[in-house]
Amino acid sequence: MTRNLDINVEHLTRVEGHGNIVVNMKEGRLEKAQLEIVEAPRYFEAMLKGRSFHEAAIITSRICGICSLGHQITSLKATEQALGLEVSEQTVLLRKLLIHGATMQSNVLHAYFLAAPDFLKVGSVFPLVATHPEVVLRALRMKKLANDIGDVVSGRAVHPITPVPGGFTRIPTAAELTELKRKLEEQMMPDLIATVETMKALAGEIPQFERPTEFISLRSDDDYALYDGDICSTDTGRVPDSQYRRMTNEFVVPHSTSKHCKANRSSYFVGALARWNNNHDRLCDLAGGAAETLGLKPGCCNPYMNTIAQVVESAHCAVDSVAIIDRLLQVGLKDEEPNQEPTRYGTGIGATEVPRGILYHEYTYDKQGRITAANCIIPTGQNLENIDDDMKKLVPEIVDRSKEEITSWLEMLVRAYDPCISCSVHMLDVDFIE
Amino acid sequence: MAQKPRVAIFDFTGCEGCELNQLNFEDQLLDILAHVDIVEWREAMDDRPGEYDIAFVEGSLSTPDCIKRIHEIRRRAKVLVAVGACAVQGGINGMKNIRPIEQVREEVYGEDKYLFPTLPALPLRAVVKVDHEVRGCPMTQIEFLKVFTALVMGKEPIEPTSSVCTECKLKENECVFTKGMICLGPVTRAGCDAHCPTFGQYCTGCRGLVPEPNLEGMKEILVEHGLSVQEAWKRLQLYNAVELEGVRS
Numbered sequence: 001m002t003r004n005l006d007i008n009v010e011h012l013t014r015v016e017g018h019g020n021i022v023v024n025m026k027e028g029r030l031e032k033a034q035l036e037i038v039e040a041p042r043y044f045e046a047m048l049k050g051r052s053f054h055e056a057a058i059i060t061s062r063i064c065g066i067c068s069l070g071h072q073i074t075s076l077k078a079t080e081q082a083l084g085l086e087v088s089e090q091t092v093l094l095r096k097l098l099i100h101g102a103t104m105q106s107n108v109l110h111a112y113f114l115a116a117p118d119f120l121k122v123g124s125v126f127p128l129v130a131t132h133p134e135v136v137l138r139a140l141r142m143k144k145l146a147n148d149i150g151d152v153v154s155g156r157a158v159h160p161i162t163p164v165p166g167g168f169t170r171i172p173t174a175a176e177l178t179e180l181k182r183k184l185e186e187q188m189m190p191d192l193i194a195t196v197e198t199m200k201a202l203a204g205e206i207p208q209f210e211r212p213t214e215f216i217s218l219r220s221d222d223d224y225a226l227y228d229g230d231i232c233s234t235d236t237g238r239v240p241d242s243q244y245r246r247m248t249n250e251f252v253v254p255h256s257t258s259k260h261c262k263a264n265r266s267s268y269f270v271g272a273l274a275r276w277n278n279n280h281d282r283l284c285d286l287a288g289g290a291a292e293t294l295g296l297k298p299g300c301c302n303p304y305m306n307t308i309a310q311v312v313e314s315a316h317c318a319v320d321s322v323a324i325i326d327r328l329l330q331v332g333l334k335d336e337e338p339n340q341e342p343t344r345y346g347t348g349i350g351a352t353e354v355p356r357g358i359l360y361h362e363y364t365y366d367k368q369g370r371i372t373a374a375n376c377i378i379p380t381g382q383n384l385e386n387i388d389d390d391m392k393k394l395v396p397e398i399v400d401r402s403k404e405e406i407t408s409w410l411e412m413l414v415r416a417y418d419p420c421i422s423c424s425v426h427m428l429d430v431d432f433i434e
Numbered sequence: 435m436a437q438k439p440r441v442a443i444f445d446f447t448g449c450e451g452c453e454l455n456q457l458n459f460e461d462q463l464l465d466i467l468a469h470v471d472i473v474e475w476r477e478a479m480d481d482r483p484g485e486y487d488i489a490f491v492e493g494s495l496s497t498p499d500c501i502k503r504i505h506e507i508r509r510r511a512k513v514l515v516a517v518g519a520c521a522v523q524g525g526i527n528g529m530k531n532i533r534p535i536e537q538v539r540e541e542v543y544g545e546d547k548y549l550f551p552t553l554p555a556l557p558l559r560a561v562v563k564v565d566h567e568v569r570g571c572p573m574t575q576i577e578f579l580k581v582f583t584a585l586v587m588g589k590e591p592i593e594p595t596s597s598v599c600t601e602c603k604l605k606e607n608e609c610v611f612t613k614g615m616i617c618l619g620p621v622t623r624a625g626c627d628a629h630c631p632t633f634g635q636y637c638t639g640c641r642g643l644v645p646e647p648n649l650e651g652m653k654e655i656l657v658e659h660g661l662s663v664q665e666a667w668k669r670l671q672l673y674n675a676v677e678l679e680g681v682r683s
Contacts, residue, residue: 042447043552047529047538052665059636063525065451067570080473109457129467136464144460155633157458158451158572162633169634252544 003399007407012414013123019419020212021410023256023395031266033391035414037256047376053079053165053342053365060376061159064420066109068159069102069150071361071376076165077107077228082348085166085339090328094153094168094229096245097324099161099352100317101149101225104159105186107272107310107354108146109417109432111199112139118412119205132302135198142191144182144302149321152176167304167338170239174333181325188318189286196290199311203294207409211393212301213386214265215274216247220351224275224282224316225408226353232278235264239349243358261377267385270357271417272309274298287316303390305420312353342369356380356420380419387417439586442474442486444507446500447527450632452518452573453492462568462579463589471675488513490583492573494520494555494636500503501553501561508562512583516558517578519571519673526571527555559593566591570671571640574626594625597644598637602628612638616659618669621647640673649678 005025012019016150024032044063051059057075073095080087085255112123112135122128129136147157152172155161163168219238220229230238240245250259262268280291280298291297291312296305347364354421364373390413398406445453459466473486490512495501497542508514514604519525524620531554566585568578584591598619602609610617619631630637649670656666671678 042527044531046533047526051668055638055669058672059488059526059529062449062451062571063448065454068449068451113457126467126472140460140463143458147458147460153634155629156453156572161635225458320576 001270004203005395005399005403006405007403007410009407009411017098019414020090021414023391023398023410024405025395027308028399029397034255034388035391035419037258038121045374045376048363048371051371053083054340054371056363056371057163057165060365063376063378065158066106066420067102067354067356067359069098069157070352071153072160072163072327073099073227074340074352074354074359074361076163076347077350077352077365078363079165079350079365080348081163081345082346082365083351084343084361085337085341086164087167088334088336090171090310090331090334091167092227093324093328094161094172097149097321097328098163099226099354100151100324101146101153101157102313103355104317105143105146105150106418107314108139108142110145110355111195111307111311112136114418115412115415116413118408119202122134135214137327138191141387142188142195148183152180156399159248164338164340165267165338167336169338171333171335173186174329176330177325177333181322181329184318184322184325190288192290192315192318196315198291199308200293203308205306206302207412208302209304209390209397209409209413210301211303211390213389214263214268215277216263216268216270216358216382217274217278217279218351218358224279224284224313226275228352231351231358233249233268234274235279240348241337241360244349244351244362244377248360248382251383257382258378258381258384261382262385267389268382269303269386270382271306272313272355272418273303273306274357275313275353276309283312283316283320286319287312287338292427300372303386306416306418310418345369347373354379355380356418376422380417383419384415387414387419392434439470439487440473440485441470442489442507442511443472444474444489444491444493444503446491446504446521447496448493448518448520448525450492451571451593452568452651453577454571454608456490456578459575459579460656463658465508466582482677483582485510486512488515490517490519490568493557494524494557495561496527496553498553504558504562508655513565514562515566515568515581517568518640519569519574520555520562521558521566522569524555524557524676525640525673528673528679529671530683531552531555532671532675538636543547555676560676567593569623569641570626574629574641575627576627593646594623596624598622598624598626598631598641599623601626602631604628605632607631611655611659614671616656616661618652620669621649621652622656639670643674643677653656 009021020036034267057072060075061072063071088308150157215234218225219232232238247263248261254258294308296308298417344366345365352359362375362379363371366372516522568581581591601624603627615636617636619637622637622639623641623644653666
């Protein structure tokens with residue numbers, strides 16, 4: 001095979017942020033296959049310097065609108081550890097509920113609005129309004145309810161208001177939570193079951209491609225780890241989150257304004273598929289059944305299956321949200337003031353599973369409670385090297401196909417990771433030159 | 435029936451939370467789609483055609499490429515609406531302008547700092563004519579619907595000029611200052627229905643400053659409520675660094 005191939009997808013669509021796919025093959029030899037990140041650099045770490053601990057989470061949630069809740073919670077955990085602020089069980093439960101809402105919202109948005117159009121061979125979700133109205137309405141209904149969790153518990157779903165260091169500025173009422181629970185049970189559950197059926201019908205469109213890699217996610221003893229846990233690798237097992245630098249090893253590459261990462265191999269995978277591979281034994285029965293229906297198996301190394309893993313874990317989030325609300329109502333909601341009296345000033349680390357994978361924030365505070373150093377490591381940044389490695393294996397495997405088909409597979413590959421480029425810095429373009 | 439307005443949605447340097455807030459009109463999205471044709475929206479669709487009646491633009495301008503693209507968008511759009519704090523007043527990105535740019539680049543990228551071009555973060559109006567604004571971080575959804583409806587009906591949207599305090603009083607909220615917190619409501623532009631104070635948080639100033647703000651008075655109140663002069667100014671800078679500090683290159 002002596003094919004020449006030049007693909008350059010500039011500003012890839014249906015992803016968050018700005019990236020280009022660039023592939024060059026000369027006489028059958030692959031010279032370049034990479035995702036170029038061309039998002040304008042943001043400089044958040046530098047913007048945080050000197051700011052008050054009250055502002056850290058307000059600023060870092062603006063790294064990304066889609067992941068704002070994840071950044072906020074991770075930031076609060078890092079600040080609380082650095083300042084020695086204890087939080088109550090109620091605060092932890094409300095935060096876990098918020099993470100479930102944000103995870104469902106993001107996963108539904110990705111599966112229906114960003115990924116599904118590829119399976120149905122249309123350019124966006126908008127044509128589906130006419131051809132598949134019941135599916136679009138279901139997606140909107142699910143997204144709305146997931147966002148309702150954010151609205152009720154945190155004031156709004158994008159850039160939440162009430163979560164602050166040490167707790168919440170407003171506690172939801174029992175009536176509000178009861179209503180959420182009713183909607184989760186009566187509306188979200190049937191919609192999730194229907195979603196699994198829809199995805200099953202589309203599963204034949206998922207490309208068959210495998211590449212063994214290292215999968216890294218949080219893992220805890222008692223639940224499907226999202227809010228906290230140890231860092232867990234499919235290669236080397238568990239280490240505490242204080243070891244995060246050893247598990248990320250950020251480095252700069254010229255084709256990306258986002259830094260890349262690696263751990264025990266040349267690259268690793270974070271996100272729903274990594275959580276599935278590490279924590280499938282912690283999922284509830286509904287999610288386990290969904291995985292079986294959708295053909296998702298432990299040890300899966302097909303990156304295109306990440307979308308399926310997102311659907312599976314959304315079922316878990318819905319079921320666990322109801323359990324959390326039950327617990328909150330059973331104990332009784334307390335109108336607690338946030339605990340904002342620091343007991344020390346030092347360094348703290350927060351690690352949280354946000355929809356796209358593990359997110360790390362680390363801050364150091366001076367004695368006035370102002371940030372002297374900050375470091376944020378973003379899931380999409382951690383996935384970039386893995387995406388490049390996937391493309392290098394994928395292109396030679398499908399080189400006999402048409403350029404359009406190759407481009408489409410590459411675009412779908414990048415979309416499967418549900419990249420969030422604003423977070424990592426912004427998204428993707430592919431150009432063909434033959 | 436007249437042809438539906440062609441709408442395009444663009445993003446520059448920012449978090450895309452305003453765009454997400456447009457996708458988050460779950461209850462109204464299908465009605466919105468019934469009244470306009472969305473012809474370009476990279477975050478949600480593949481198509482990329484040429485001209486549009488209304489362009490909604492999110493984000494600040496912070497690279498040479500941004501400047502080029504915004505001129506192109508302005509040429510093709512009959513009406514250009516800046517959406518969200520980053521586009522309207524520079525927003526949180528403006529904080530990177532406060533310190534010398536070389537220092538900022540070095541802190542984040544180290545010796546690789548010259549790989550990526552960067553400029554001081556600018557609001558859209560610093561570079562092109564902006565016809566209307568939807569403020570907030572994220573953009574205020576009720577305001578977006580008001581501006582959108584007015585434009586679709588061929589009317590001029592009315593932009594608020596009073597402070598968040600006026601809306602907070604109408605909501606009958608307890609004043610944030612009396613709760614022992616600080617607040618930027620007195621100098622921040624209304625239009626959000628005092629959403630943050632209603633949820634127990636102080637106003638962080640995301641909707642930008644009112645016209646002719648009394649900044650000295652604001653600083654005085656913040657200092658009375660426990661902040662140092664320096665800290666008071668920093669809080670004001672959070673979303674408004676471009677207006678308060680100007681831009682140095």
